[in-house]
Amino acid sequence: xxxxxxxxxxxxxxxxxxEDGIIFLPGNIPVPMxxxxxxxxxxxxxxxxxxxxxxFPNLNLVMNTGSGDSTLFGDDLSVDQIVWEGDRTSIKxxxxxxxxxxxxxxxxxxxxxxxxxxSIHYLPQYRADQKKLMEQLFNGKGSSKNLIQSVIxxxxxxxxxxxxxxxxxxxxxxxxxxxxxxxxxxxxKEQTIVGQIEGFALSYGRRLAYPVIFSVRGExxxxxxxxxxxxxxxxxxxxxxxxxxxxxxxxxxRTFPVNGKFNKRQKAIYHIVNEMQFEAFNYCEPGKSYKDxxxxxxxxxxxxxxxxxxxxxxxEDAVATGAHALFFxxxxxxxxxxxxxxxxxxxxxxxxxxxxxxxxxxxxxxYLRLAKELxxxxxxxxxxxxxxxxxxxxxxxxxxxxxxxxxxxxxxxxRDFGGIRIEDNxxxxxxxxxxxxxxxxxxxDEIEGLMEDNA
Amino acid sequence: xxxxxxxxxxxxxxxxxxEDGIIFLPGNIPVPMxxxxxxxxxxxxxxxxxxxxxxFPNLNLVMNTGSGDSTLFGDDLSVDQIVWEGDRTSIKxxxxxxxxxxxxxxxxxxxxxxxxxxSIHYLPQYRADQKKLMEQLFNGKGSSKNLIQSVIxxxxxxxxxxxxxxxxxxxxxxxxxxxxxxxxxxxxKEQTIVGQIEGFALSYGRRLAYPVIFSVRGExxxxxxxxxxxxxxxxxxxxxxxxxxxxxxxxxxRTFPVNGKFNKRQKAIYHIVNEMQFEAFNYCEPGKSYKDxxxxxxxxxxxxxxxxxxxxxxxEDAVATGAHALFFxxxxxxxxxxxxxxxxxxxxxxxxxxxxxxxxxxxxxxYLRLAKELxxxxxxxxxxxxxxxxxxxxxxxxxxxxxxxxxxxxxxxxRDFGGIRIEDNxxxxxxxxxxxxxxxxxxxDEIEGLMEDNA
Numbered sequence: 075x076x077x078x079x080x081x082x083x084x085x086x087x088x089x090x091x092x093e094d095g096i097i098f099l100p101g102n103i104p105v106p107m108x109x110x111x112x113x114x115x116x117x118x119x120x121x122x123x124x125x126x127x128x129x130f131p132n133l134n135l136v137m138n139t140g141s142g143d144s145t146l147f148g149d150d151l152s153v154d155q156i157v158w159e160g161d162r163t164s165i166k167x168x169x170x171x172x173x174x175x176x177x178x179x180x181x182x183x184x185x186x187x188x189x190x191x192x193s194i195h196y197l198p199q200y201r202a203d204q205k206k207l208m209e210q211l212f213n214g215k216g217s218s219k220n221l222i223q224s225v226i227x228x229x230x231x232x233x234x235x236x237x238x239x240x241x242x243x244x245x246x247x248x249x250x251x252x253x254x255x256x257x258x259x260x261x262x263k264e265q266t267i268v269g270q271i272e273g274f275a276l277s278y279g280r281r282l283a284y285p286v287i288f289s290v291r292g293e294x295x296x297x298x299x300x301x302x303x304x305x306x307x308x309x310x311x312x313x314x315x316x317x318x319x320x321x322x323x324x325x326x327x328r329t330f331p332v333n334g335k336f337n338k339r340q341k342a343i344y345h346i347v348n349e350m351q352f353e354a355f356n357y358c359e360p361g362k363s364y365k366d367x368x369x370x371x372x373x374x375x376x377x378x379x380x381x382x383x384x385x386x387x388x389x390e391d392a393v394a395t396g397a398h399a400l401f402f403x404x405x406x407x408x409x410x411x412x413x414x415x416x417x418x419x420x421x422x423x424x425x426x427x428x429x430x431x432x433x434x435x436x437x438x439x440x441y442l443r444l445a446k447e448l449x450x451x452x453x454x455x456x457x458x459x460x461x462x463x464x465x466x467x468x469x470x471x472x473x474x475x476x477x478x479x480x481x482x483x484x485x486x487x488x489r490d491f492g493g494i495r496i497e498d499n500x501x502x503x504x505x506x507x508x509x510x511x512x513x514x515x516x517x518x519d520e521i522e523g524l525m526e527d528n529a
Numbered sequence: 530x531x532x533x534x535x536x537x538x539x540x541x542x543x544x545x546x547x548e549d550g551i552i553f554l555p556g557n558i559p560v561p562m563x564x565x566x567x568x569x570x571x572x573x574x575x576x577x578x579x580x581x582x583x584x585f586p587n588l589n590l591v592m593n594t595g596s597g598d599s600t601l602f603g604d605d606l607s608v609d610q611i612v613w614e615g616d617r618t619s620i621k622x623x624x625x626x627x628x629x630x631x632x633x634x635x636x637x638x639x640x641x642x643x644x645x646x647x648s649i650h651y652l653p654q655y656r657a658d659q660k661k662l663m664e665q666l667f668n669g670k671g672s673s674k675n676l677i678q679s680v681i682x683x684x685x686x687x688x689x690x691x692x693x694x695x696x697x698x699x700x701x702x703x704x705x706x707x708x709x710x711x712x713x714x715x716x717x718k719e720q721t722i723v724g725q726i727e728g729f730a731l732s733y734g735r736r737l738a739y740p741v742i743f744s745v746r747g748e749x750x751x752x753x754x755x756x757x758x759x760x761x762x763x764x765x766x767x768x769x770x771x772x773x774x775x776x777x778x779x780x781x782x783r784t785f786p787v788n789g790k791f792n793k794r795q796k797a798i799y800h801i802v803n804e805m806q807f808e809a810f811n812y813c814e815p816g817k818s819y820k821d822x823x824x825x826x827x828x829x830x831x832x833x834x835x836x837x838x839x840x841x842x843x844x845e846d847a848v849a850t851g852a853h854a855l856f857f858x859x860x861x862x863x864x865x866x867x868x869x870x871x872x873x874x875x876x877x878x879x880x881x882x883x884x885x886x887x888x889x890x891x892x893x894x895x896y897l898r899l900a901k902e903l904x905x906x907x908x909x910x911x912x913x914x915x916x917x918x919x920x921x922x923x924x925x926x927x928x929x930x931x932x933x934x935x936x937x938x939x940x941x942x943x944r945d946f947g948g949i950r951i952e953d954n955x956x957x958x959x960x961x962x963x964x965x966x967x968x969x970x971x972x973x974d975e976i977e978g979l980m981e982d983n984a
Binding site for chain 1: 873
């Protein structure tokens with residue numbers, strides 16, 4: 075946890091934006107796996123973590139923005155529970171750790187809220203338990219747009235101590251990625267390597283920020299199956315990241331050859347993706363829009379694919395019409411923080427766009443999660459990729475879509491190429507940007523060097 | 530999955546117990562971790578697995594016990610979803626795999642159920658999503674006691690193919706336990722070893738059947754913290770098990786010395802626990818009650834603790850009054866199957882007791898989950914333990930509880946002993962019982978032998 079001051083200051087700053095009201099933040103409760111007392115691994119709610127840092131189940135936080143008071147609701151363990159589960163921090167101590175001045179048992183929560191005359195504000199919920207709680211407490215009155223916007227405003231700008239937490243937390247992620255490269259060899263199973271890198275994170279007490287993507291079918295963008303056996307000549311795409319001790323995400327992708335050596339065709343596509351990222355970085359500074367960075371990466375993709383004979387025509391026209399999205403169908407990146415897609419539950423457009431109307435409905439660009447002007451303290455991913463997606467190629471070819479820009483005939487021999495993505499996490503600084511975490515092999519030489527000794 | 534016949538036969542057998550009615554079994558849906566599209570690892574509902582074996586999210590099963598027809602409700606992926614997530618088995622194919630003759634999209638579910646004139650039966654739910662679904666569909670009409678009893682009856686007797694699945698699935702669990710012993714040494718962190726054994730299971734595509742207990746504070750019965758560093762002279766208790774590929778649980782405990790050598794005091798207590806298990810096994814045969822096995826283990830505990838001077842008085846009286854429960858406060862074991870506490874969500878008393886009134890309210894005995902007469906095909910745990918729980922010792926001593934049977938003065942020097950539990954999984958056969966899974970070092974010699982080479 076950060077110091078009590080940090081959480082007090084965050085609550086103070088939030089309270090200033092909501093005039094004389096009540097803010098209700100429920101913490102998460104355990105989710106049963108297959109019967110009531112057998113639970114899935116606990117994950118605290120990110121907003122709750124942000125405003126009080128307490129990583130325990132069954133807590134609730136009420137802030138009074140008029141008085142500035144906060145109350146923590148929760149229950150101490152009974153002696154019986156201590157015998158079975160061991161002791162835990164008392165609610166009084168928890169309140170102290172988070173700089174909260176009042177604490178009460180959960181049974182008082184409903185009465186406490188109902189007594190309040192001020193308006194009550196809460197955030198959109200994503201779990202059924204919390205949705206039900208909100209219905210019970212507030213009879214279907216919706217979440218508060220004011221509160222949503224204030225929280226997004228506040229969480230979007232990462233403070234120095236948050237950046238240190240993310241930076242240091244990424245040591246485990248970097249080692250996970252190196253371990254994956256060292257374990258990769260023809261004949262290994264995807265599942266084996268996935269288990270070992272997740273186990274590595276767990277051995278440091280870290281959970282993963284999202285389900286691992288580790289596949290020779292890298293062209294399937296959110297592929298969470300691990301049933302393939304790795305074969306020489308294939309590329310494998312590893313998109314994975316551990317949470318920091320305080321549950322800040324990391325989100326890194328590397329793509330590398332199963333046999334440790336890129337072939338000529340793989341090298342050519344890899345170079346283009348690397349170049350897309352390199353050029354996008356140049357747009358990463360305060361005042362520039364991330365949409366422009368995305369479009370720049372798209373134009374680099376078209377240039378590169380033209381040089382390989384896979385695309386044709388004028389680069390600007392191809393990008394304007396979205397022809398590159400056959401190969402680069404997703405956005406360049408997204409905000410990252412306590413959530414890997416930071417605050418996505420509060421509304422993707424509110425987080426990533428200055429104005430909702432700015433969001434394109436063009437295939438590809440429509441998936442861009444972050445488009446707005448960058449500010450110092452933003453933490454985001456930069457993750458260009460190029461993919462050969464048989465389903466999509468067949469669909470576009472049949473529809474004669476973007477025939478002026480795509481050489482469908484030449485594409486046939488790439489159908490089993492898979493996909494390449496390179497992803498890093500950066501913070502926007504006053505001067506530009508800084509890549510977070512320790513370096514992870516990324517150039518062809520670095521990757522081939524690390525994999526040289528694989529049996 | 531088993532063959533379509535297996536699931537058809539299970540549904541047929543269940544249908545016979547419910548005259549001309551509708552049985553509704555909802556499958557599980559993914560649970561958001563921290564925002565709607567970032568999910569916790571999916572676990573299918575155990576009853577759904579039992580009656581159709583389909584390990585995919587967002588499915589629902591409706592059985593018509595009159596006609597014998599079943600209908601699978603679920604939705605195929607759109608082309609967009611296939612681009613992002615990859616292809617998956619079609620609903621039609623799924624129905625075939627489970628021997629189900631009809632399939633329809635989920636949007637038809639509510640209409641389909643509302644059209645039925647027969648009475649609708651469903652089981653108690655443990656997740657908020659499903660609870661809400663049941664409220665919406667059936668306006669708070671409760672679950673069906675008939676159905677609960679039929680399902681318990683059926684799932685209690687494991688078939689030959691289920692036993693093979695459990696038996697073979699335990700290979701991974703056995704290796705997890707050996708790995709833990711080999712990694713254990715003074716200076717290692719609990720967390721490190723927990724991560725490595727969970728990673729080992731994950732590398733075989735297995736999830737854990739329940740959160741690992743791995744602690745030098747073995748006296749905390751459900752301890753899920755891993756913050757200690759292992760010290761020479763301590764014992765560590767490892768209670769963990771992987772699921773089989775079809776999600777059958779395993780549940781094994783071993784206790785071993787951090788430095789690889791039991792000291793004299795540890796040996797003495799270990800011998801008693803081992804003897805408790807050995808004697809309990811003698812009660813494991815058709816027609817004998819598991820309560821008697823539990824009480825036999827308790828009497829062995831008293832005899833052993835008397836020989837060490839920690840208890841005194843007449844053994845039968847000590848057991849009758851529950852004095853042993855200071856050291857052996859939990860039950861001897863429980864049913865095991867698709868849930869580690871099998872079917873606990875359907876009602877512990879219905880699963881484990883012939884008659885609810887049989888359940889004791891005496892501390893210790895009250896926690897016995899399985900007491901009824903054993904039948905061939907029951908799969909269960911046999912897990913005696915002895916613990917020195919400072920909280921409980923202080924409470925009993927202050928209350929002068931069972932002064933006639935406990936030598937509180939002698940107990941002082943055992944306050945930091947921790948706890949020992951030995952747990953195996955067995956199936957009741959026609960002749961007696963059989964221990965499931967490959968052997969895992971258990972005798973003092975076996976454990977010390979395996980740990981000999983630890984650095």
